[in-house]
Amino acid sequence: MSSASLRLHPDFTIAPVNRRTFGSFVEHMGRCVYTGIYEPDHPTADADGFREDVLALTRELGVSVVRYPGGNFVSGYRWEDGIGPVTQRPVRRDLAWHGLETNEVGIDEFARWAAKADVEIMYALNLGTRGVQEALDVHEYLNHPEGTHFAELRRSNGAKEPHGIRMFCLGNEMDGPWQTGHKTAHEYGRLAAEVARALRSAEPDLELVACGSSSSAMPTFGAWEATVLELAYEQVDAISAHAYYEEHDGDLGSFLASAVDMDHFVDSVVATADSVGARLKSRKRINISFDEWNVWYLSRFENAERPTDWAVAQPVIEDHYNAADAVVVGNLLISLLRHSDRVTAACQAQLVNVIAPIMTEPGGRAWRQTIFHPFALTSRLARGNVLRVEPQSPTYDTQRFGDVPVLDAVATHDPQSGGVTVFAVNRDVTGPVDLTVALSDLGSLAVLEAWTVGGDDPYARNTADDPDRVRPEAMGSATVAGDTLTASLPPVSWCAIRLGPATPPTQTR
Numbered sequence: 491m492s493s494a495s496l497r498l499h500p501d502f503t504i505a506p507v508n509r510r511t512f513g514s515f516v517e518h519m520g521r522c523v524y525t526g527i528y529e530p531d532h533p534t535a536d537a538d539g540f541r542e543d544v545l546a547l548t549r550e551l552g553v554s555v556v557r558y559p560g561g562n563f564v565s566g567y568r569w570e571d572g573i574g575p576v577t578q579r580p581v582r583r584d585l586a587w588h589g590l591e592t593n594e595v596g597i598d599e600f601a602r603w604a605a606k607a608d609v610e611i612m613y614a615l616n617l618g619t620r621g622v623q624e625a626l627d628v629h630e631y632l633n634h635p636e637g638t639h640f641a642e643l644r645r646s647n648g649a650k651e652p653h654g655i656r657m658f659c660l661g662n663e664m665d666g667p668w669q670t671g672h673k674t675a676h677e678y679g680r681l682a683a684e685v686a687r688a689l690r691s692a693e694p695d696l697e698l699v700a701c702g703s704s705s706s707a708m709p710t711f712g713a714w715e716a717t718v719l720e721l722a723y724e725q726v727d728a729i730s731a732h733a734y735y736e737e738h739d740g741d742l743g744s745f746l747a748s749a750v751d752m753d754h755f756v757d758s759v760v761a762t763a764d765s766v767g768a769r770l771k772s773r774k775r776i777n778i779s780f781d782e783w784n785v786w787y788l789s790r791f792e793n794a795e796r797p798t799d800w801a802v803a804q805p806v807i808e809d810h811y812n813a814a815d816a817v818v819v820g821n822l823l824i825s826l827l828r829h830s831d832r833v834t835a836a837c838q839a840q841l842v843n844v845i846a847p848i849m850t851e852p853g854g855r856a857w858r859q860t861i862f863h864p865f866a867l868t869s870r871l872a873r874g875n876v877l878r879v880e881p882q883s884p885t886y887d888t889q890r891f892g893d894v895p896v897l898d899a900v901a902t903h904d905p906q907s908g909g910v911t912v913f914a915v916n917r918d919v920t921g922p923v924d925l926t927v928a929l930s931d932l933g934s935l936a937v938l939e940a941w942t943v944g945g946d947d948p949y950a951r952n953t954a955d956d957p958d959r960v961r962p963e964a965m966g967s968a969t970v971a972g973d974t975l976t977a978s979l980p981p982v983s984w985c986a987i988r989l990g991p992a993t994p995p996t997q998t999r
Contacts, residue, residue, distance in 0.1 A: 491921055494883035494897035497928040498910065502878040505830040507902055509554040511823075512869040513612065513837035515782060516600070517561030519587050519844055520806030525852040526842035527603055528595050532853060539594075540603050543856040547848050548607045548841065551862060552869025555610040557659065557781050557837045558600055562586035564662050565618025565670040569628045572596020573647055585670055588797045589804050597632065598644070601653045611653070612699075612781065612835065617661030617681055618671025625685045629658070629692055657697040657835070659781065660685055663704035663732065665714050675714045679721030686725035699779045699835075702729040706755045712762055719766040719776060728777040728834060731759055734786035734845075735818060742814060742948065744890035746917040746982065748785075749821040749898060751891070756780070756829045778829070780836040783822060785815045785861065786845045809845050811860045813960045813982065814948035820864030820984030821915045824900045827868075830876045838865060849954070857957035860950075863943045867962060867986045871911040874904030886918065897923050897979070908933060908991045916979035919948070927975040929989070936992040937975070940968035944983030 516522055527548075530539035559567060563586045571580050572593045579593040595603075597613075604611050613632065615625045630640040632653045641652070663669050664678040673681070682700045689696055700722050703711040715729060733755055737745035756778060763776040791807050819838075826836050842848045847862035883897040899914035910932055916923045929935050941962040952959050968977040968987045979985055 491924060492884045492896060492918065493924040493926065494881055495926040495928070496879045496881040496899055498877055498879065498901050498903070499931040500877070500903050500905065504828060504876040504878050506875050507827070507872045508830055508834055510610075510835040511826050511830065511833065512552055512865070513555040513557065513781070513835055514551070514553045514841040515557045515561070515837045515839040516559070516841050517839075517844065518559050518563045518567070518584065518591055519561055519840070520589075520808065521803050521843040521850070522840050522846070523595050524592070524803035526850055528599075529852065538599065538602055540606065541850070541856065544842055544848060544850060545603075545606055547856060547858065548609070551847060551866050553607065553609050553841070554869070555612050555657070555835065555837070556604060556607075556841065557612040557614060560586070560614055560662055562662060562669060564614045564616050567616050569597060569616070569624070569631075573598060573631070573643070583800060587806055588800065590800050590802045592802055597653070598647055598649050601649065610657070611655050612657045612659060612837070613655045614659040614662055615685065617664065617678070617685065618669060621681060622685050622688050626688055626692060629689055633693060657699065658689065659699045659701075659730065659779070660726070661701050664701045665708055665710055666704045675710065675717035676721070679718040682718065683722035683725045686722060690725070697728070698726045699728045699730050699781070700726040702731050702759060704732050706733065706751070706758065712758065715759055715762045716766055719763055720770070723766055723770055723772060723776065724774065726776070728779040729759065729763060731755060731778050731780045732782035733780075734782075734784055734788055735822070736785060736787045736789065737814065738789070741889055742919055743886060743917070744888040746814065746818060746821070746915075746919070747888050747891050747894040748818050749825040750894055752783070752822055752825040753829075756825070756833060760832050777832050777834040780826060780833050782837060782839040784839050784845050785809070785811065785818055805843075807845050808843055808849070810951050810953075812949045812951045813860055813943070813945050816860035816864055816943050816960060817915055817948075817982055817984045819861040820868070820913070820943065821898055823864060823868045824898055824913050824915065827872060827876050827902070827913070828878070828900045851954060855954045857952060857954055860943070860952055860960040863960070863962050864984050867941055868913060871986050871988050872902045872913075873909065873911070874902050874906070877901040877903050897925065903932070910935060910989045912975070912987045912989075913985070914979060915984045916981060918981050921981050923979045925977045925979055928973065929970070929975055930973040934973075934992040935975075935989040936970055937968050938988045938990045940965035940977065940985065940987040942980060942983050942985040944980055948982045
């Protein structure tokens with residue numbers, strides 16, 4: 491059995507936990523919207539046609555912000571198609587995913603769904619086939635109170651109050667040749683800067699996100715960020731990052747170390763952004779919106795036959811996740827938390843059906859995929875400040891990343907309540923890891939709850955018939971003796987341990 495240790499100190503603070511870390515993504519793609527969040531004929535559908543079972547799971551998941559309406563879809567989207575009387579809305583081709591978009595759900599409907607789910611909207615603008623004027627028009631429709639053409643149009647469509655969207659993505663993955671309206675870094679940087687200037691003229695305190703690389707494997711990675719930021723540095727607040735991970739050729743060890751790649755991705759983008767800022771002699775700091783991330787078996791999608799007919803809500807990339815996928819998702823959340831000083835928003839892609847933590851049957855059941863659980867627990871338990879930790883851990887050799895620590899971890903500390911949560915993963919595929927955490931600088935603490943996700947079979951999955959095959963299990967090995975927390979982490983597992991001030995014994999006469 492191997493062992494690992496770490497020490498927690500309240501002064502080793504990275505940044506406050508940012509609630510936008512726990513974002514999700516709803517794209518008009520496959521069955522994410524239609525038969526996902528929206529299905530008027532479903533037994534649980536509310537008056538607006540939204541599935542109440544999916545709404546309940548979204549709230550349980552702890553989602554804070556949702557990026558909408560795309561994704562690749564947005565680069566050919568005409569936002570005005572999705573407003574006004576539903577029966578008069580046009581049906582359009584979606585070139586990104588080879589489907590038909592009925593436009594039954596548009597921004598007003600989605601805003602109503604977001605209010606019911608208690609989530610903030612991160613709105614993505616079409617800078618593929620459109621530009622400055624359309625961005626100003628949709629912003630006026632979304633946010634201007636009244637008295638202008640598009641504000642009054644929104645009011646006449648039933649949304650009397652502005653939607654008040656604060657965060658706008660300036661396009662999507664414009665570095666990708668697959669993107670409708672794909673541009674060079676210079677073309678895109680100029681356009682992003684122009685759109686950002688125009689939007690700030692309308693509403694100065696918007697939060698604007700420029701497109702970064704769609705993957706760190708792109709041949710233009712780094713150079714793209716540098717060029718875009720040289721042109722738009724003072725006009726934007728953040729630059730996006732997108733990353734997806736999968737197990738290749740049975741290489742479970744490398745897959746479990748996916749967070750090593752995410753760490754490097756974030757550090758590289760930060761270094762590039764800071765270098766540009768230094769050259770521009772700017773006092774501003776550009777942050778990262780990691781607004782697409784997840785486990786996605788992309789190779790399966792690339793090798794599969796593509797749809798040849800045009801249809802509504804065709805199933806697209808509906809990956810069915812296993813226990814190892816859940817461990818990796820938990821580890822990616824650890825990476826995002828430890829970069830909370832620069833990653834100020836993140837969106838797991840996507841919410842329902844499409845590489846998603848929630849799955850549905852049309853007209854039928856909804857259930858939690860394995861990756862649902864680490865996300866929901868991290869969102870619920872991460873409170874206060876993120877603490878910097880430096881685990882002492884044995885390593886193992888991986889094909890992709892070389893020597894990698896067996897244990898990875900991060901912690902959060904709430905100064906007001908004194909509560910602490912430790913999030914950790916054991917990447918070892920052969921055996922458990924005994925973890926020791928020194929707590930002497932945090933006062934007297936006791937374990938309040940402890941959960942682990944993994945199980946004896948890393949390839950076990952949840953299904954509609956067996957929705958709880960993989961679920962959080964109580965972690966009885968987590969105990970505090972004196973000022974030390976100890977726990978045994980099973981092989982291929984993620985865990986969360988919440989501690990709080992120990993209750994002093996009751997005095998008796």
